[in-house]
Amino acid sequence: MLSYLRPVLQGAKYAPQLFKVLPKAKAAKDAAKTLASGAKAAKDANFFKKVSNYLSPAIPGQKFTAMDKLMRFGPDAVVGTIVGAQTLANPEANLLDALIAGGTATGGSLIGGLGTAGTLRHFGKGRMSNQNLANAMGLADLMGSFAGDFASMPVGDALMRVTGGGETPFERLGRKEQQKYAQELEQQLLASYGLLPGVRGDDYLRQLGLA
Numbered sequence: 001m002l003s004y005l006r007p008v009l010q011g012a013k014y015a016p017q018l019f020k021v022l023p024k025a026k027a028a029k030d031a032a033k034t035l036a037s038g039a040k041a042a043k044d045a046n047f048f049k050k051v052s053n054y055l056s057p058a059i060p061g062q063k064f065t066a067m068d069k070l071m072r073f074g075p076d077a078v079v080g081t082i083v084g085a086q087t088l089a090n091p092e093a094n095l096l097d098a099l100i101a102g103g104t105a106t107g108g109s110l111i112g113g114l115g116t117a118g119t120l121r122h123f124g125k126g127r128m129s130n131q132n133l134a135n136a137m138g139l140a141d142l143m144g145s146f147a148g149d150f151a152s153m154p155v156g157d158a159l160m161r162v163t164g165g166g167e168t169p170f171e172r173l174g175r176k177e178q179q180k181y182a183q184e185l186e187q188q189l190l191a192s193y194g195l196l197p198g199v200r201g202d203d204y205l206r207q208l209g210l211a
Contacts, residue, residue, distance in 0.1 A: 080106025093169035104156035112148020
């Protein structure tokens, strides 16, 4: 009996590792299925048309005017412009950093707004009046734009680290300011103990031949 149980008992000690690996394997399998489904959908000739229709902010039966486009897309462009200008104001940033920061902010805000408004239009069509749906889509677009802007920040930071030698302009500025503060603090400590020329303690340094 022991000869039959021994392999089972020996294998039992690997059970914790097995339980750790199984969820990862399942997640990898799910991700592969999702990618396969996405690739299959992208091959559809009407894929991009379907995506465009889904993200369209137009209310069914209503014309999407130039003023509607300005009110819907203008704030996204303004957000990107502000983020780019703030980045360019950083002495450690260059024009490429500003374009990356502003571009990712605009793209994230635009995609987030269109995604939330399009989803609401998709599920609200036929269940809400056009006017109520339009009002709700406007609010959804605003909230989605804020969420998309925040979600795009790590993307912009990652791109700026690639072009900036592993640091964003703000990280580089913070590091240099910390180094400057450490040097100033060191000078203050040395001066307080009379270990710098021209301060208290020079006579002692002269006696030692150090000044």
